Amino acid sequence: MPKNGGRIRNFKNSEHFEHDDRMHTSGTRRVSFKPGTNKGKNKWNNAKLLLDDDIDMTGSAGGPHAHRKGAYRGRGGRLNSPAPRIGHGINKKKFVPGPLPWYQIIIPYGAKHEKDVILRTLLSFISPDIFVPHYYKINGNAAVFYVDDVKLAEKLFQADRKITMSDGFKLMVIVRNTVPSVTVDAELKEKMKLAMAKRYNAATKALDLTKFHADPDLADVFCALFRPVVMLEAINIIAENIPDLEALNLNDNKLHGIEHLKILPNKLKSLKILYMGDNRIPFLGSLEPLKALPLVELYLKGNPLLNRFSDHEIYVSDVRKKFPKLTKLDGVDLPPAIGFDVLEDVTLPPRQQSFLVDPAGQDLVREFLTQYFAIYDAESRQPLLEAYHEHATMSMAASYLTNDSRNAATQRLNAYITNSRNITRITEREARRRYLRTGRLQVVSFLSDLPKTTHDLMGFAVDLLIYTPAMIVLTMNGVFKETTTNGNPIRSFHRTFVIVPNAGGGFCIINDMLFITNTTKEQDEKAFVSGVAVEPTPPTPAPTPTPAMVQPSQDETQKMMLTMLSQQTGMNDHWSVNCLEQTGWDFQRALFVFNQLNTEGKIPPEAFVK
Amino acid sequence: MTEAIVKNIDNACETAEEFTKVFYKQVDNNRHLTSKLYLDTGLLVWNGNGITGNDKIQKFLMDLPASNHVLKTLDAQPISENLVSNKLTYLIQACGDVTYQNDDSKKPFQQTFVIVAVDGKWKIASDCFRLQVPYNS
Secondary structure (H helix, E strand, C coil): CHHHHHHHHHHHHHHHHHHHHHHHHHHHHHHHHCCCCCHHHCHHHHHHHHHHHHHHHHHHHCHHHHHHHHHHHCCCCCCCCHHHHHHHHCCCCCCCCCCCCCEEEEECCHHHCCHHHHHHHHHHHHCCCCCCCEEEEEECCEEEEEECCHHHHHHHHHCCCCCECCCCCECCCEEECCCCCCCCCHHHHHHHHHHHHHCEECCCCEEECCCHHHCHHHCCCCCCCCCHHHHHHHHHHHHHHCCCCCEEECCCCCCCCCHHHHHHHHHCCCCCEEECCCCCCCCHHHHHHHCCCCCCEEECCCCHHHHHCCCHHHHHHHHHHHCCCCCEECCEECCCCCCCHHHCCCCCCCCCCEEECCHHHHHHHHHHHHHHHHHHCCCCCHHHHHHEEEEEEEEEEECCCCCCCCCCHHHCCHHHHCCCCCCCCCCCHHHHHHHCEECHHHHHHHHHHCCCEEECHHHCEEEEEEECCCCEEEEEEEEEEECCCCCCCEEEEEEEEEEEECCCCCEEEEEEEEEEEECCHHHHHHCCCCCCCCCCCCCCCCCCCCCCCCCCCHHHHHHHHHHHHHHHHCCCHHHHHHHHHHCCCCHHHHHHHHHHHHHCCCCCHHHHCC | CCHHHHHHHHHHHHHHHHHHHHHHHHHHHCHHHHHHHEEEEEEEEECCEEEECHHHHHHHHHHCCCEEEEEEEEEEEECCCCCCCCCCEEEEEEEEEEEECCEEEEEEEEEEEEEEEECCEEEEEEEEEEECCCCCC
């Protein structure tokens, strides 16, 4: 009977259990996580729970056993009870280190106690170890702070429910592997700046940012350099305030990924000593972004990357491959590397603005170019006829800059390319002859069709290469502005004149070879900065007659200047002579004075009556 | 134009092609032999630094970093009158990009030669090399 009855009851029970069991199984896992004191965090606990669950279920199958268990526990719900019981029953909690270098410590109901009390209690528990609580604050009922050491985090983890506080409750400690949040704003930037200033040694141009986040001046913010946003801000502050920094110490900052440090070589060009010891840099390859730094000293001890080398010599050699100028690594002087002579750094000789094969040619060159470009940059280039030999030849080549990503309309060189005599492209003899302009009429007519210009005369690099009575060769490099083209683009040019004496004893161009391309960004920035447009070359007129472009005699030269000035300004001869006389027959100066007075409206209308 | 003048124009272009081929090959690959291409009294003006004489040019060139020149444009004209010691004289302008050792960037350059035919060999009377950079002082 009892068997039967038992069986029936059993059947019913088991049915009931089965039903409940599903809830129970799934419930156990969930419930044990929730009210349990953070127990479910590790797998071992979880496995144990499941195991107990199984035992419990087996027990439930036999009525008496289950009953006994439930009674023993003395808790409300037999089926609900195992989880909390087990939670309390198992004290061997296991701490699992996380991937992040920081741990958040949460003390539920910590708000009930003074910060001081909680910290002292915890400190005495983990004694003789000590921890530094970062960014302690009250969040609702809980007290929250951070530690930056995995061992201390584990010690605190073990303190959970071990300490009974004055109110009779046990202190709960929850440990989470998480990093404090931070926003870089003006306030933080200012704080960082002050903290950095105090760590800077001006005498050695060295900045020590060791364990920066633990700086007492930054105690209330999470200012950790392993966060790229903070590191980049720090680099900006350095670049703004100490751009010539030579030594930087980043030891003990939990640096891991340092890809963003690739801006260092650009920002801090003088940096040659870098300490990055006791960080978490995983591979030697992680240092690739720093390769461009001309480091002579590097400190890497205390990084996981060192563990990857079983042979120290290979480590040293691999680091030196990345930083060939290194003389000290991890505090040890390196033996001088045996390199190849050919690999040594060779720098280009400094550039000079001008070279004169014969200083005697200086005045002639200056005079000639000033006059030539005064006409070339004027409204009409026709007067240049006088500057060319009857049988002069002229050619022009043009090309775009390589890898020029700029794509503005102003970058187009159509006006030049279509007439470019680039013989690497133009291979037909006929075409090569055609693109060479011969005879002064053809030359000047070709020049007249090119875009109108203003040349940056002060920016010219002029090389006088040949200076003999029979022949003068001079080469110019510089920039000009197209004055009537949309957007007034600036171009770069290279031009050579072969100049010979003419029948009248003056000089004229017999060969003119021009190359035109776009300016580089560097040229753009410097173009016209010497302000030639407002301040032309003021050379003291030579006491002796200076050689002029065509006519040798002073009278002839003056006549030519007069004609040119009259043509360009529209003033009559009387006023033109006046203007030239008052400027000592310096054509450029005369033109400049005219332009200035004219803009100011100081030239009377009668000056233009011819 | 007489036929001789026209021929001279053609010849200037063809000589320029041959000359620059040889010149940049020597500068880039056989720098120690480059000065042979200059007249004994030849002149090199490198970015405004003037060097006169074959030997000094050789020394100056050897001190420059290893280079690689790539030509983009070439132009040539005969200097019509026999002005340099009655020898055939050509004006050559070569422009392109140069890369130097330890610096991957391509730098635009412009170079102008005056070459003369001496004893059946073309020799550089003057060579003016300029990198395309701002020259404002």
